[in-house]
Amino acid sequence: MTEVERAFVDTNLFLRYLTNDVPEQADAVEVLLGRAEAGGVRLLTNRLVMAEIVWTLESFYKKTKAEVRDAVLAILNTPGLDVEAHDQVLQAAIWYAEKNVDFIDACIAAQLFDDGPDDIYTFNRKHFGRFPHLRVREP
Secondary structure, three states: OOOOOOEEEOOHHHHHHHHHHOOOHHHHHHHHHHHHHHHHEEEOOOOHHHHHHHHHHHHHOOOOHHHHHHHHHHHHHOOOOOEEOHHHHHHHHHHHHHOOOOOHHHHHHHHHHHHHEEEEEOOOOHHHHHOOEEEEEEE
């Protein structure tokens, strides 16, 4: 049995595909995603890439939290793509939009929800206080 090629996907490929701001590159990404869906390649990415996508869509492309959340959900549901900590990134995307917090804070809260601990030392009570599973503490 032939082993399927595995490859990491960086932020810029997702951004080209989501925004279509460079149509030739967006088309090339679509072909790659089609190969992944057909089982010709197994694609991988991680939560750092997801965070960079969120940051870029917010800051450069001026997308709303709902639009950014939907983009993250689309990536998470891409056949043939494995996203590190998939379920935590999914929860973070939902909380990011619902609780109006930074995506990174939502990622931290999602990881702590799954893995603990329940206590977090931070001066950012405004955002972390929106997560009932966390006890916000200051040093």
